[in-house]
Amino acid sequence: MNTCATTEHAAAARWSTEAVEALFALPFNDLIFRAQQVHRAHFDANAIQRSTLLSIKTGGCSEDCSYCSQSKRYKTGLESKPLMSLEQVLDMAQAAKTKGATRFCMGAAWRSPKEKDLEPVLEMVREVKKLGLETCVTLGMLKDGQAERLKEAGLDYYNHNLDTAREFYGQIVSTHTLDDRLETIGKVRRQGIKVCAGGIVGMGESRRVRAVLIAQLANLDPAPESVPINSLVRIEGTPLEKVPALDPLEFVRTIAVARITMPRSYVRLSAGREQMSDETQALCYLAGANSIFYGERLLTTDNADNSRDDQLFARLGLRAM
Numbered sequence: 001m002n003t004c005a006t007t008e009h010a011a012a013a014r015w016s017t018e019a020v021e022a023l024f025a026l027p028f029n030d031l032i033f034r035a036q037q038v039h040r041a042h043f044d045a046n047a048i049q050r051s052t053l054l055s056i057k058t059g060g061c062s063e064d065c066s067y068c069s070q071s072k073r074y075k076t077g078l079e080s081k082p083l084m085s086l087e088q089v090l091d092m093a094q095a096a097k098t099k100g101a102t103r104f105c106m107g108a109a110w111r112s113p114k115e116k117d118l119e120p121v122l123e124m125v126r127e128v129k130k131l132g133l134e135t136c137v138t139l140g141m142l143k144d145g146q147a148e149r150l151k152e153a154g155l156d157y158y159n160h161n162l163d164t165a166r167e168f169y170g171q172i173v174s175t176h177t178l179d180d181r182l183e184t185i186g187k188v189r190r191q192g193i194k195v196c197a198g199g200i201v202g203m204g205e206s207r208r209v210r211a212v213l214i215a216q217l218a219n220l221d222p223a224p225e226s227v228p229i230n231s232l233v234r235i236e237g238t239p240l241e242k243v244p245a246l247d248p249l250e251f252v253r254t255i256a257v258a259r260i261t262m263p264r265s266y267v268r269l270s271a272g273r274e275q276m277s278d279e280t281q282a283l284c285y286l287a288g289a290n291s292i293f294y295g296e297r298l299l300t301t302d303n304a305d306n307s308r309d310d311q312l313f314a315r316l317g318l319r320a321m
């Protein structure tokens with residue numbers, strides 16, 4: 001199945017689409033058993049990393065990503081907001097730290113940051129780090145030299161998702177390509193910044209598309225340190241507002257397949273938790289998810305709130321990392 005089953009740790013391990021599809025097709029119990037084995041070989045199975053998100057610049061984006069509330073092409077009713085002040089960001093970061101997050105992720109609705117935008121973001125990175133938090137930013141495509149400046153500011157992670165498989169990408173986004181995304185990930189990697197890259201499922205894609213996405217993430221060399229698996233949050237006014245919801249068990253399978261193919265990565269159960277039952281989330285943790293977004297808001301939509309997470313962690317005997 002996996003042509004490299006015995007060399008899972010080798011940097012050059014490659015997953016074929018067929019091998020990943022075969023994982024998806026396993027009986028559910030066998031798939032979860034394999035995911036648990038891989039998870040336990042590399043991580044404490046009861047410890048979950050928690051990151052808090054903040055939208056530092058909201059809406060008005062030039063891109064046409066058909067899932068996104070922030071594209072200016074769709075009437076989603078979202079109020080655009082310019083770049084936040086350093087003080088506002090630091091207040092939110094301190095609050096996140098007090099509540100127990102270890103990483104603070106700042107997101108901006110840009111196709112790509114302009115030079116005048118980057119300087120204040122570098123200051124945010126430097127100051128958030130001083131609070132004792134890991135830093136992550138997601139700013140869109142980076143131009144030459146920008147990753148270097150982020151590295152100099154001390155940035156720990158850059159989030160840039162592949163979002164979906166190449167064969168489906170054109171149906172979801174037309175204003176940039178998957179190769180543009182890969183180019184930015186390469187720039188980040190070359191600067192020694194850790195890569196956070198994942199995707200979205202539940203956009204009406206086939207299981208094969210999900211398998212190609214996971215294979216492509218797993219075949220990045222090295223695999224991303226952090227792999228957010230987002231379940232589409234259907235936003236009114238976007239082209240995907242009425243796409244049928246994905247079977248929750250298929251979402252759990254996607255988590256398990258990500259865990260098996262990226263044994264050393266943090267697999268983040270990301271957007272969509274608000275709409276998920278506690279039982280589905282519990283299955284995701286069982287399938288090897290070991291990171292979440294923690295806090296009331298994602299970027300522009302609600303997240304499962306802290307008290308619900310705290311209760312679920314207590315019911316499952318999970319610990320925060």
Ligand code: SAM
Nearest residue numbers: 067068109110138139140161230231232233271
């Ligand atoms: N503009 C930057 C970019 O596109 O990389 C950063 C912000 S963008 C909102 C970050 C990621 O959020 C996207 O790549 C996508 O994976 C995720 N995302 C956006 N809207 C979503 C939605 N409605 N449901 C699930 N995930 C979503």
Ligand code: DTB
Nearest residue numbers: 107138228270271298299300301
């Ligand atoms: C990621 O993979 N998911 C986060 C983060 N990276 C930036 C964003 C989720 C956004 C969900 C929809 C919203 O709140 O706008």
Ligand code: SF4
Nearest residue numbers: 061063065068071109
């Ligand atoms: Fe813009 Fe990012 Fe939303 Fe695409 S996903 S529309 S690039 S904010």
